[in-house]
Amino acid sequence: MPLIDIPLEELKRYEGRNPRPADFDDYWDRALAEMRLDDANVELIPSEFQVPFADCYDLYFTGVRGARIHVKYVKPKELSKPHPAVIQFHGYSGNSGDWSEKLVYAALGFSVFAMDCRGQGGNSTDSGGVKGNTFQGHIIRGLDDEPDHLLFRHIFLDAAQLASIVMNLPEVDPDRVAATGWSQGGALTIACAALEPRIKRLAPVYPFLSDYKRVWEMDLAENAYEELRTYFRKFDPQHKREKEIFTKLGYIDIQHLSSRIQGEVLMGTGLMDTICPPSTQFAAYNKINSPKRLEIFPDFGHENLPGLNDIILQFLKEI
Template sequence: MLRLIGDFPLEKLKTYKPTLTAQADFDSFWEEMNCFIPQTIESDITWIDYPAASLRVADVSIKSWDGTPIRAWLMIPTNGGGPFPALLHFHGYTGSRGQIGEFLKWALQGIAVVSFEVRGQGFTPDNARYPNGNQTPGWMTLGIEEKEKYYYANVYRDVLACVDWAFQLDGIDPERVGVYGESQGGALTLIAAALRSNLCLAMPDYPFMSDIRRAVQVAGSGPYLELLNYVKFRDPRMENYEQLMTKLSYFDVMNFSSRIKIPTLMSIGLEDIVTPPSTVFAAYNHLANKEIELKTYPGNGHEPNPFNEEERIKFVAEYLLK
């Protein structure tokens, strides 16, 4: 594995479309994974006091496919009788469901919000047992020796369970539900959009888990380096590296992109060394839908971007609030 320095210039990024790495049984694998999701998703919803008269807020625990209790915030506007359009949010690596105040801009527009946690992160436990130990801190290599038990196999199934749960909520307009997130949350946004066709828009910012083979070559920081350390300690002569990349191909969001048919707004900072721009363009350039945009920010790295937040607000107004 040759480590590279830097990424492509913008003109090359625009045409960068690597060959998909999906295996022959990719579709059947995800059909099987989808079978784990129950028809009815159980949850505990506890309404709490929050100092905003136009908003009801609940602390939620959602029973995922394996019983892991996924924590979430549920925010429902009180202005108007509903049903309300909704946005589903997934957070970045090592993050959490966040603070309620982060989502008030959506409530101001009459939009319900659900912000989910990822298992093992935030305040949500992980009920899964993984077949291999781990010398490298983080989640990237948990269970990686058996793809059916890999950490992100569990997380992706959680995403499907959480989306299905949201569509069961009273007061949510099932024709107007979108999904968004940043980094890890951007990857989960693309997974949701690819595997749940009832969503109406997607807004993944600098999505993670895309073009993984290249990402481990060019990333300068962040979770991809966990894979390099795993190889260093478990496979120092790199005799099993190709098998590792094959397993990861089942979770590479680039391989899901052609399934996404809904309006999609993406963004990437061209100085991002955590989710390098080429890996984001790899997913973008495989999207099949014509109503897509990728906003590029030359001076930005892997960071929140208030300028792109304004673009999100306009995108939501056009595709969710019609």
């Protein structure tokens, strides 16, 4: 088998390299408390896009620090009792995608919620206001400020807040809510289920935002992780603050959140992934303590994994 990382048997035991901050649990407990303080001010606006068997809405809510978050919401018609829901998260810099992409789950009787990440390619806002560098990327946004101002902290909270909103809708069965996404979407799926552990099933695919120090050591701080290299080159060219920087990034490292997950997990990974290296994905997967299974594609990288969307649909429809 070709290798760009350590052998599979070692991947199955790999526990990650990036430091975990000593106050990690307090950090996220404080973050969740902040999230619950303010009124989400949920708003539903009928979309111009409509289909005969479902109603389509633009849903908005207010996240932490006042950002207004946009979500595409597709609700099946003529369901007389609370039904399951699936929350979808998109890749880095992208958006919630086309309405038509949500219709398969709606046809199966799921309400579908697809979130636009704040400050990326969709219709959510970014409230900003951090000190220091904001150039080229969201991983480093807030890195020169207090840890509570890291942008991905806020995006992780948006994911958890959306799950809570979904579970409180009268048409949704709160015990049958799932989450899924690829790359950044996979990371947000893990963060969502960790911070809102009532998520029943989750299907992350080659998750991003894991084990930053390992990415750096593999000399793969490029493409999606290029901002790490750029940050060091511009702000710490001799790596005098390396330990401090990677420790602060540990607050938004999904491997350190994974143990909080209580739902059943199906994860997909390609062993030739040079965007989100396999070891970084396994660092998160290996810390999950709930029921889990891994779909491995030995010859594939950060690309379409043939048949995996069908496997995920079969997994989630049994919720």
